[in-house]
Amino acid sequence: MILEGLGQTLFYFIVTLILSAVFGVIVTYLHGFKQIRPFISGYISIVRGTPLLLQLIFIFFGLPYFGITLGRMSAALIGFTFNYTGYIAEILRGGIQSVPQDQKDIAYVLGFSKTYTFFKILLPLAVRNSFPSLSNEVLVLLKDTALIYALGLSELIKVSKTLANIYVSASPFIIVAAIYFLMSIIIEKLLKKMESKIRKVNL
Amino acid sequence: MFRAENITKSFGDLLVLDNISFDVSKNEVLAIVGPSGVGKSTLLKCIVRLEKPDKGSFYLSDQMVDEKNRIKIGLVFQSSSLFQHLSVIDNLLIAVNYHKLYGKDKAIELAEDYLKDFGLFEKKNAYPNELSGGQKQRIAIIRALLMNPDLLCFDEPTSSLDADNKNLLIEIIRKIKKDRAIIVVSHDDDFIEKIADKTIVLGK
Numbered sequence: 001m002i003l004e005g006l007g008q009t010l011f012y013f014i015v016t017l018i019l020s021a022v023f024g025v026i027v028t029y030l031h032g033f034k035q036i037r038p039f040i041s042g043y044i045s046i047v048r049g050t051p052l053l054l055q056l057i058f059i060f061f062g063l064p065y066f067g068i069t070l071g072r073m074s075a076a077l078i079g080f081t082f083n084y085t086g087y088i089a090e091i092l093r094g095g096i097q098s099v100p101q102d103q104k105d106i107a108y109v110l111g112f113s114k115t116y117t118f119f120k121i122l123l124p125l126a127v128r129n130s131f132p133s134l135s136n137e138v139l140v141l142l143k144d145t146a147l148i149y150a151l152g153l154s155e156l157i158k159v160s161k162t163l164a165n166i167y168v169s170a171s172p173f174i175i176v177a178a179i180y181f182l183m184s185i186i187i188e189k190l191l192k193k194m195e196s197k198i199r200k201v202n203l
Numbered sequence: 204m205f206r207a208e209n210i211t212k213s214f215g216d217l218l219v220l221d222n223i224s225f226d227v228s229k230n231e232v233l234a235i236v237g238p239s240g241v242g243k244s245t246l247l248k249c250i251v252r253l254e255k256p257d258k259g260s261f262y263l264s265d266q267m268v269d270e271k272n273r274i275k276i277g278l279v280f281q282s283s284s285l286f287q288h289l290s291v292i293d294n295l296l297i298a299v300n301y302h303k304l305y306g307k308d309k310a311i312e313l314a315e316d317y318l319k320d321f322g323l324f325e326k327k328n329a330y331p332n333e334l335s336g337g338q339k340q341r342i343a344i345i346r347a348l349l350m351n352p353d354l355l356c357f358d359e360p361t362s363s364l365d366a367d368n369k370n371l372l373i374e375i376i377r378k379i380k381k382d383r384a385i386i387v388v389s390h391d392d393d394f395i396e397k398i399a400d401k402t403i404v405l406g407k
Contacts, residue, residue, distance in 0.1 A: 100282075102284055103284075105253055105284075106286075107286075108251075109251045109277075109278045110274070110297075110298040110350070111273065111274035111298070111302060112301060116301060120297070124288045
């Protein structure tokens, strides 16, 4: 049962990570267009200004009132991706702002298009600049996956509660805490490794 | 080769460039001199279209400089203008491959020839942070040369160079000017005296 819960947790973690990375890059790219910028700023304000738990609950329990009914899994994935895309986009935007102006100027002088400059110059530099913040988001996401509990999905927390009820014991909670802790440490190590690799060729 | 006609530029009330005209031909080095803050860098930025002049135009081989032919104008920045996340060879190839100036193999061959010529071949796979200021500048020069520019501009090229590197730069500029016009913005009198064929003074 614990393994099943772990599988669920990892599933939501990995899928959200991939989707938000992709959408985060797209949103950051679109931020470069003046006409679209206000919409993106509004979106990011909403994401940052409301609790993730509320966003998840709204998508699953609230949207049906507007005639949109989603399964638990899609609601959870849409909610997480909606939220994390905003955070990742905001971090990348900051990373792009901190790219030195001469790097942007030389890309222009060499005749690169805006899109090419974004993907080949700005984005790689922004990821390097903001890697510690991005790593932090990844670890927060791992723990945030616990929130899908509210949508009735059987991730680690729910499993631990069920097991605690069955065995009338607190040990399932402790085991699950240890699992989270272990996963965090492993992910942190992986991220640190990636970071040192990046630092080698930069700064 | 290259001509500026009545270039005027102001920022708000501050008139930075007042009706500047000049020309520079192939195999000629034009030095733009003057104290700090008189618009030397602004003029250079206008030439490469990073800034738009309020009035006046530039001409390259009698054609007005626009979005199409502006890549025939190269610029070597004051600070390191290499892309920090790319190795030396990738820095050299990114622009020529983007514009598909040569075939891929031909581009590598040309880049390597330049590296050998400039004594930097063993730095081919190094990253900018592993290079000295002079080396970075020479790589930036090679990248500009690979684009085959008709006009190559330098912004304060000697500002962070020691005597040896400065002499090397003088040698390089003398060599590469044969096929193109060169504009140098500088306030290094000794350097200008050695390199410039003509000089315009801003801020007078």
